[in-house]
Amino acid sequence: MNSTYYQLILLGDTTCLACESIRHRFFELLKERGLDASLVAVLDGALVMADPGTGGYESYKPSFAFYFGGIGHGDKDVEAVEKLMENGDAIFPICFTADKYKEEMPVVLHPVNGRMYKEDELNSIVNVAFEELRLLRKNRRVFISYKRSDSSAVANQLFDVLSRHQFDVFLDTYSIRGAADFQAELHHRITDSDVLIQLNSPHFKDSDWCEEEISEANARRVGVLQINWPGVKPGEADQLSAVRQLDDVDFRRKRWKRSTSTLKTKVLGDIASKIEEIRARNIAARQDNLTGEFVKEAERQGRTIIKEPTFLVERRGNDEFWYYIPAIGVPKSDDCHESVKMLERWNGTLPKKVYLIYDDLSILPRWIKHLEWLNEYLEVKTIQKRDFESWLKKTK
Numbered sequence: 001m002n003s004t005y006y007q008l009i010l011l012g013d014t015t016c017l018a019c020e021s022i023r024h025r026f027f028e029l030l031k032e033r034g035l036d037a038s039l040v041a042v043l044d045g046a047l048v049m050a051d052p053g054t055g056g057y058e059s060y061k062p063s064f065a066f067y068f069g070g071i072g073h074g075d076k077d078v079e080a081v082e083k084l085m086e087n088g089d090a091i092f093p094i095c096f097t098a099d100k101y102k103e104e105m106p107v108v109l110h111p112v113n114g115r116m117y118k119e120d121e122l123n124s125i126v127n128v129a130f131e132e133l134r135l136l137r138k139n140r141r142v143f144i145s146y147k148r149s150d151s152s153a154v155a156n157q158l159f160d161v162l163s164r165h166q167f168d169v170f171l172d173t174y175s176i177r178g179a180a181d182f183q184a185e186l187h188h189r190i191t192d193s194d195v196l197i198q199l200n201s202p203h204f205k206d207s208d209w210c211e212e213e214i215s216e217a218n219a220r221r222v223g224v225l226q227i228n229w230p231g232v233k234p235g236e237a238d239q240l241s242a243v244r245q246l247d248d249v250d251f252r253r254k255r256w257k258r259s260t261s262t263l264k265t266k267v268l269g270d271i272a273s274k275i276e277e278i279r280a281r282n283i284a285a286r287q288d289n290l291t292g293e294f295v296k297e298a299e300r301q302g303r304t305i306i307k308e309p310t311f312l313v314e315r316r317g318n319d320e321f322w323y324y325i326p327a328i329g330v331p332k333s334d335d336c337h338e339s340v341k342m343l344e345r346w347n348g349t350l351p352k353k354v355y356l357i358y359d360d361l362s363i364l365p366r367w368i369k370h371l372e373w374l375n376e377y378l379e380v381k382t383i384q385k386r387d388f389e390s391w392l393k394k395t396k
Contacts, residue, residue: 003273004041005280006133007057009065009084011045011077011091018094018117019068025126034166035135039276045077048084059087062284064129069095069104069114078106088288088307090132094125111306113313134283134328140167141329142275143193145213150201150229152259158197161268162275187216188364192329194279198241200228202257205235214238220361221286223278227271230256242278244271283328290326290385294357297388301396322353324383331358331371331382353381360384 008026010019027037043057050056057063065084067077084091085108093114095104101114115125130136142162146155155171162169170189190196196217204210214237217224224241226234230248234241248254250267263271291312295305298314305312305324312324360368371382383391 004039005061005276006040006135007043007061007063008040008129008133009043009048009057009063009080009089010068011048011065011080012068012094013070013073013076014044014068016068016070016096018096019066021119021122022066022094022126025122026129029123029126029130030135033135033137034164040133045080048077048080057083060281060284062133062280063087063089064132065089065091066129067091067093067105067109069093069101071097071100071103075106078108081106081108085307088291090307092125092128113308137166137168139194139328140279141170141193142167142195142197142279143170143190144197144199145210146171146199147201147204147206149259150203151199151261153262154199154227157262157268158199158271161272165272165276167275184364186213188330188367190216190222191220191359191361191363193222194283194329195223195225195275197275198224198226200226200232200234202229202232204232214241220359221282221289223282225271225275225278242274244274286328287326290328290357290359293385294324294326294388298392301392303392303396320352322355324355324357325380327356327358327382329358330363330367331356354379356380356382357388358382358384360386 008023010023013019023042027040030037030040041055047055048057052058063084065081067081081091091109091112093101093105093109093112094117095101095114096117097104098116102110105114117125134140144155144158146152148155159169159171170193190213196213198204198210198213214224216222218240224238225244226238226241227244227246228234229246234243246256246263246267248256250256250263252262252264255261291307295307295312298305303314305314312326314322314324316322368384375381
């Protein structure tokens with residue numbers, strides 16, 4: 001089975017120097033950011049069309065494609081392009097000759113916004129792939145749920161290991177009981193995470209909130225990894241969770257009955273790898289669900305939305321373009337700011353309209369009110385999933 005979790009796809013004239021520069025810089029930045037090169041598979045057009053069992057394209061994995069144009073190479077890899085577009089994967093066309101974009105690209109890519117290659121903009125080009133694959137640390141969020149009296153040392157071990165793997169880690173604690181809105185805060189935190197890790201120690205499920213956490217994570221398509229202590233088995237509510245069953249030999253000196261008990265280094269590494277796998281699978285599902293719902297509703301109302309790298313675009317009258325950026329988790333004001341900067345880098349100018357689309361399920365009401373207040377002041381507006389239909393009708 002393929003152990004990579006993300007796919008970088010290189011299509012078109014892959015013998016050009018730009019292709020080699022982009023590929024080399026991508027893996028340089030991956031290393032600089034503390035991530036292992038083995039996380040990312042590199043595919044060409046033939047592998048996109050190949051069977052997954054032979055190292056081919058796997059549609060459920062987060063994927064990003066560069067297409068390198070060239071006058072005279074015809075419709076190279078056009079079948080692969082069509083397959084990726086049908087799956088909703090982003091394709092970033094790179095062209096080389098001014099005013100010759102359509103001559104360099106297959107017809108299927110003519111509606112997609114391309115970019116002229118410039119060596120001094122290499123980092124900017126490569127970072128589009130990192131943004132789309134959500135490999136930047138600020139987008140790699142995990143939530144550790146545990147019981148202090150059982151597993152505080154393991155929780156701290158995982159915090160350290162996952163931080164080194166460039167995850168933004170939130171530690172939950174079941175000793176918190178005071179605030180009346182704790183449950184809502186908990187759900188809000190889960191909504192903003194890619195993976196929920198439950199340290200299922202002997203007394204973990206004494207908490208009334210344990211099953212609620214799993215139900216909430218499943219509803220939000222947040223991946224769940226349940227790490228079960230020796231003798232602890234999954235329950236009926238855990239059927240959608242990935243499970244890592246621990247044995248006494250997984251603990252140092254086989255001691256696992258104390259809050260100070262710790263896991264062996266190899267076990268921690270295996271868990272980190274499993275979390276990466278779950279995260280990759282679930283962020284792809286969450287983004288596909290969000291953008292899919294928006295595009296489906298837009299098409300129902302006769303509007304055409306095109307998938308671009310990191311965003312959706314709609315062409316309006318008078319050659320005006322509106323941009324829609326999916327926000328996975330809880331949108332923040334800096335997401336709005338960074339969205340504008342990303343689109344300015346992409347287009348060279350600030351687009352007319354920019355929107356963040358997000359799923360408001362389990363986001364705190366006060367946070368939604370804050371986003372609505374920001375809509376009065378920021379150039380980037382937010383649209384809740386529950387409002388897709390009414391908003392699209394209003395702006396038709």
